[in-house]
Amino acid sequence: MIKKIAIAELKPGMFIHDLNMGWLDHNFLRNSFAVHDEADLRKVRETGVHEVYIDTAKGLDVAHAPTSEETTRELHQRLEAIAEEEPAPLRSVALAEEMHRARKLHNEAHRIVRDMMGDIRLGKQIEMEKVEPMVENMVDSIFRHQDALIPLSRLKTHDDYTFLHSVSVCALLVAFARTLNLPRDTIKEIAIGGLLHDVGKAQVPESILNKPAKLTDAEFDKMKNHVVQSKIILLHTPGISQIALDVAAEHHERFDGTGYPNKYKGDQISLYGQMGAVVDVYDAITSNRVYHKGMPATEALRRLLEWSQFHFNPELVQAFIRSIGIYPTGSLVRLESGRLGVVLEQNAEKLLLPRVKVFYHAEKRYYLPPEEVDLSLSQDRILGHENPEQWGIDMRAWMPA
Numbered sequence: 001m002i003k004k005i006a007i008a009e010l011k012p013g014m015f016i017h018d019l020n021m022g023w024l025d026h027n028f029l030r031n032s033f034a035v036h037d038e039a040d041l042r043k044v045r046e047t048g049v050h051e052v053y054i055d056t057a058k059g060l061d062v063a064h065a066p067t068s069e070e071t072t073r074e075l076h077q078r079l080e081a082i083a084e085e086e087p088a089p090l091r092s093v094a095l096a097e098e099m100h101r102a103r104k105l106h107n108e109a110h111r112i113v114r115d116m117m118g119d120i121r122l123g124k125q126i127e128m129e130k131v132e133p134m135v136e137n138m139v140d141s142i143f144r145h146q147d148a149l150i151p152l153s154r155l156k157t158h159d160d161y162t163f164l165h166s167v168s169v170c171a172l173l174v175a176f177a178r179t180l181n182l183p184r185d186t187i188k189e190i191a192i193g194g195l196l197h198d199v200g201k202a203q204v205p206e207s208i209l210n211k212p213a214k215l216t217d218a219e220f221d222k223m224k225n226h227v228v229q230s231k232i233i234l235l236h237t238p239g240i241s242q243i244a245l246d247v248a249a250e251h252h253e254r255f256d257g258t259g260y261p262n263k264y265k266g267d268q269i270s271l272y273g274q275m276g277a278v279v280d281v282y283d284a285i286t287s288n289r290v291y292h293k294g295m296p297a298t299e300a301l302r303r304l305l306e307w308s309q310f311h312f313n314p315e316l317v318q319a320f321i322r323s324i325g326i327y328p329t330g331s332l333v334r335l336e337s338g339r340l341g342v343v344l345e346q347n348a349e350k351l352l353l354p355r356v357k358v359f360y361h362a363e364k365r366y367y368l369p370p371e372e373v374d375l376s377l378s379q380d381r382i383l384g385h386e387n388p389e390q391w392g393i394d395m396r397a398w399m400p401a
């Protein structure tokens with residue numbers, strides 16, 4: 001049985017099923033391992049994690065601890081309550097109209113970030129005259145219809161992860177900031193910070209960035225140092241704002257003081273750094289890497305909500321969830337009818353009733369003629385999210401054209 005326990009209850013003889021933290025926040029080879037002795041216990045505590053999941057079939061038990069099923073059920077109820085709180089921002093154009101522009105923007109942003117990282121490796125300066133117009137266009141696109149650009153952030157390859165992660169963080173931060181009703185000029189600066197937040201990785205050897213195995217302690221320190229390098233690079237970039245700098249310099253800080261590089265705590269972290277931390281982790285844990293399988297978006301949102309008890313500002317996590325919906329566009333969902341479908345478009349008034357394209361029958365296990373269903377006009381409802389890999393479904397084939 002899988003149970004969740006406080007770190008104070010962890011002791012030798014237990015088996016950790018899940019460290020319950022983002023994979024970039026620790027240097028263990030796996031998330032699951034046996035705690036043999038006090039040395040193992042000390043290493044786990046040094047990560048700053050507050051709660052872990054244990055497997056009682058492989059190690060000692062804690063009788064009163066809640067099961068993972070109980071925890072998941074409670075978190076999902078909280079997610080649904082958040083989705084009911086207030087409507088999402090409205091859009092001004094139809095999804096089909098914005099989709100073509102969004103694809104061109106996404107490709108152009110990818111190219112700009114890739115070229116920029118190459119220039120930084122050669123000692124060149126960031127060309128803000130290329131960055132600013134691109135970010136302005138991305139902000140415009142998301143204000144027109146965010147369900148066009150944001151789902152494209154899920155279409156990453158291993159080789160292009162570093163570049164596309166920056167594009168994704170930029171786009172998600174715009175939607176997030178819009179939900180917070182921040183001024184348009186501020187949103188643009190937050191977005192610039194998102195696009196440039198990982199420029200310091202240009203100073204990290206590619207052998208470390210793409211290593212398909214556990215990093216050594218020295219390699220992990222070099223990886224974490226990318227935040228410091230990002231700040232240095234941006235401080236020498238003419239025209240960079242303090243807002244953008246805050247996003248880049250603080251996106252690995254944590255609300256409880258367990259982050260890096262400065263171990264800032266609570267309001268010592270700027271609003272923009274706190275926002276960057278939430279979005280950076282969400283995109284990282286939903287993305288496939290050579291050493292890490294991304295999780296479904298809804299599961300990632302549950303994790304963020306769980307971690308907001310300690311690592312993130314709870315109010316900001318809830319706002320982020322509202323900004324993209326608990327079944328984000330591009331997610332695979334199962335309906336009460338037994339059909340599987342991809343979420344095409346959020347419902348601005350009811351986040352639990354998006355528009356979906358159904359194409360597979362989960363119970364009868366065969367493909368259906370694709371059909372778009374507006375759940376606000378249907379008796380069918382979402383039962384929950386599904387993992388496309390478990391069904392052998394390539395989601396790229398079912399995204400809007």
